[in-house]
Amino acid sequence: MYKNSGIRFLLSLLTLVALWNFSYAQSRSNQLIQVIVSPNKADWTYGSNEEISFTVSVVKHQVPIQDAEVSYSIGWEKMDPLQSGNLKVNGAATKVGKPLKGDKPGFIRCEVKYKYDGQEYRGIATAAINPEKIQPTQTLPSDFMDFWNKEISALKNIPLDPKMTLLPELSTATVDVFHINFQNINGSRMYGILSKPKKAGKHPAVLQVPGAGIRPYAGAVSVAEKGIVTLQIGIHGIPVREDVELYNNLSAGALRSYPFFNLDDKNQYYYKRVYLGCIRAVDFLTQLDDVDQNNLMVWGGSQGGALSIVVAGLDKRIKHLVAIYPALSDVTGYLHNRAGGWPHMFNKENAAFMATDAKIKNSAYYDVVNFAKQVKVPGFYTWGYNDETCPPTSYYAAYNVINAPKDLYLVQETGHWTFQEQQDKILDWVLTKAKVK
Secondary structure, three states, rough: OOOOOOHHHHHHHHHHHHHHHHHOOOOOOOEEEEEEEEEOOOOOOOOOOOEEEEEEEEEEOEEEEEEEEEEEEEEEOOOOOEEEEEEEEEOEEEEEEEEEEEOOEEEEEEEEEEOOOOOEEEEEEEEEEOOOOOHHHHHHOOOHHHHHHHHHHHHOOOOOOOOEEEEOOOOOEEEEEEEEEEHHHOOEEEEEEEEEEEEOEEEEEEEEEOOOOOOOOOOOOHHHOOEEEEEEEEOOOOOOOHHHHHHHHHOOOOOHHHHHHOOOOOOOOOHHHHHHHHHHHHHHOOOOOEEEEEEEEEEEEEEHHHHOOOOOOOOOOOOOEEEEEEOOOOOOHHHHHOOOOOOOOOOOOOOHHOOHHHHHHHHHHHHHHHHHHOOOOOOEEEOOOOOOOOOOHHHHHHHHHOOOOOEEEEOOOOOOOHHHHHHHHHHHHHHHHHHHO
């Protein structure tokens, strides 16, 4: 099962960099043409009925293009535009559309497009109106915690049956790396990469939960080298060290659109096995002799940001969490004429087959906003206003209901990616909380 060829390892590692760290992508500054959209406030954040306006400049080789003809649209994120049209940008920043005022908490986005030599370039900027006042549209079922406590209690009757295979090709002088798996519900298994410091003693541990997709993993070895046991898991119940072709085939075939699977029945929805599998991952970590059970945290971005909040909300063994633009937050937003969270199951395109009474009701048992209400431990959160994958309206709906210490590192320009500075802040926070600095 575990092939050790250098080619296979390289493919896995490249896929890891491209997909697991999708949240750490580069900004648009590496494009030939840059469409720079700016709001009229430096912090991009407005109060009720405060005037909002946008400007645009189009640059090539860092020099403004004269008489650039662009198209634009302005409106609440993910909703139909309030304004749209065309204009000519004359070198310096040019005002886009008409000023407007936000009369409710949320996000108004300006998108500008420019065509050059057959290629389309675009830029966006997003104005936040009282983001701290955004509240969920999602309901909280009266039996929400009863449902999950019963499911977690049932896990105790399932033997963990942990298995570990050393991966010498990934191990280093100071860290041992293993491909691991353990038993989950319905006879399924969870797989991941465990990276453990070789130094004897008890170590803090981090559960790294993944963003959306199907891919191989190579482990968080660099974090383990700093003295932290790391467990990087996949969520799909398949080994995480196979050829890339397998994951591509599953992405295009059997697991295509997996976030929509079986939402008609809350006991069969795809994420039930996933959420419980993450709790099992904490079980796995706590049975390791070299893990300090009083120093556990969870960390992830996008889907992983959602899973971080879910695990921290359900499992009191978790003492800290890191969540980067969490998905699956306030997914019912679209049913209330505002942006909802990824995977956008109730948006205009999907509502015809997804927005049934049963699916809407069952979504409440899996929505991150309801797990956010259960979080009681310190967390580090980072994101921006330009996220088009996980709308900020949706993750602020979750963030605002967390009643626990919260460190938010806001970088307004970022979308579904992060700057290196955000990565550095995350790692510094993790190391500080893990007490290994």
